[in-house]
Amino acid sequence: MDLSAKIGEIVKEHGKSNRFSGVILVHDDQNTIFEQGVGYANRNERIPNTSYTKFGMASGCKIFTSVAICQLVEKGLLTFDTYSKDCLDISFPHFDPKITIHQLLTHSSGIPDYFDEEVMSDFEELWKSKPMYSIRCAKDFLPMFQSKPMKFQPGNRFSYSNSGYILLGLIVEQVTGLNFTEYVEKNIFQVCGMSDSGYFPMDQLPERTALGYIDSEEDDTWRTNIYSIPIVGGPDGGAFTTVHDLSKFWRGLLNAQLLSRETTDQLLTPHTEVGDPLYYGYGIWILKRDNDVFKYFITGSDPGVGLQSAVFVESGLNVHIISNNNSRPGAIGREINGLL
Template sequence: MLIRNNDKRLSSVINNVGFSGVVLVKREDILLQLAEGYADRANEIPNNPGTRFGIASGCKVFTAVAICQLVEKGFLSFETRLKDILEDVFPFFDETITIHHLLTHSSGVPDYFDESVMDDFEELWKERPMYLLNHLRDFLPMFQNKQMKFKPGEKFHYNNAGFILLGLIIEKMTGLSFQDYIQSHIFETCGMKDSGYFRFDYLPENTAIGYIDNEEDGTWRTNIYSLPVRGGSDGGAYVTAQDMILFWEALCTGKLMSEEYTEKLMTPHVQADENEYYGYGLWISKKNEVIFRYHLMGYDPGVSFHSACYPESGIVLAVTSNISNGPFTLMEEIERDFKV
């Protein structure tokens, strides 16, 4: 653990939320690093700075980077229509849906899990066992025959199915599985040697097990039956906190794509809330009309994740966790502590 002597308030927050995970804050050098809780409760194996964690939707940005790379190479454009790439039948989908709409959650396509009206991700797997979802195409029957929610471009509405479609587009354009493309064109480029889309039933060493706590009686269970067996283009990668810092550094220094397309990714394309915007695969926060934070977040049963880049201060942070809450509270405390 590397933690400054004046961080008693942060330690208090960690204890209050019962944090289990890793925190890493960097600006040229490491400013703060700590690991708390157990990666494996049954065997009392503690989390450590190199522990891998699931990050749920926090990895939508990898999908967005992949799309931007393909646009830069001329395989498609942000205005390319969904109907002109995928040959699957979407009987009720609007024919004007574009790549841009999918990237910005403004397509209006029906979702297989609509977070605005559903709050229990586990309910999905009662009728469709999670161990059958081995490939992106396995998700299509869950939404491809449903009606549109609104006209493309009409508004922002967070949508997981849209990113499944983006993953299928990546596979169609490259001839690679989505996971293999991200591994070779993003993880390896960034030096993210410990990250990957690992199967639940074949996790590598030093990977945290996700835990779901029952606050009523203090019992817990793992999230092994709560998520798809393998992550894909809408979420589910495993990373270390250090690897997420490497991702931000690679993104901001042009290792992944040119400055033009990096700027496209990090542009506030749609407004999600009063001071919250969405770029391509990432959230953008403003203060007094000025961007102060680019950030990623992910929540699943037994998973909670936040990572951010602060352009003015040059600080980047990653907070990974194998329980369902805690990182957002810690991120807010770190922002106060470092006055970002």
């Protein structure tokens, strides 16, 4: 059985056992190996998912924030050692004044997270006291963490922080004078030719955009995620894209189209050990095998949204998996890893 057929069997099985709904694209530098949509982008209208359907990325788009910051470093407007307090005119009464850009990028700043996955598990709980429709830009997140105490001293350890990436987005806005999403669309999406990507409001989704679905196994019902995530995405997550646009982004990043080769290498460096063999660069996860980088990947998970997008270093194979329910693309990704 060839690789395409084996991947097809994995996808078929996950469609049955985990109710996978989404799209998968696997290709190398020359050929498409596997490309398939599964399930519906709109269940009411029975509109099928295809490889040109736009899906939410959740935290997968933190990589765009890190690229934006790296571009500002290249322009001499920041350094990775710049203190965040020196480029934000916002008061954080309990934050350590020596938090650096590098520490925000690598989730080692110690600032409190508005959704701390070390103590919370249900993202929807956030919006019971603060309406999700009130979150329309990065500064709208500030009341959720701005006055809280530090978790630990900067640089002490890795602790995944959405709030850290909110600060990075605010820095992009203050340094450039542009809205964060406007900056990314102009300096990343347009540069890479990602014409199907954007930060679309949940109540104004464009054509070919999948609705996110939250399935209940208890009573076999479902609902959309429109009340479960912020109405507009930002620096920590929430952009929309297609698997083909993900390929364009990786090509632009790895071919030094978005950044110089030196800065690209800095972004791709395993700066922080999360737990051997897993490391974190700037907005990107890095898996090692035998002390060498095996793959770079981004991942995201929100109610009704799942993403894993990876590039395998030695083979150049791209594996992009996006779902519009909670069927965990990472599980499919791990099985495809096993094939390689």
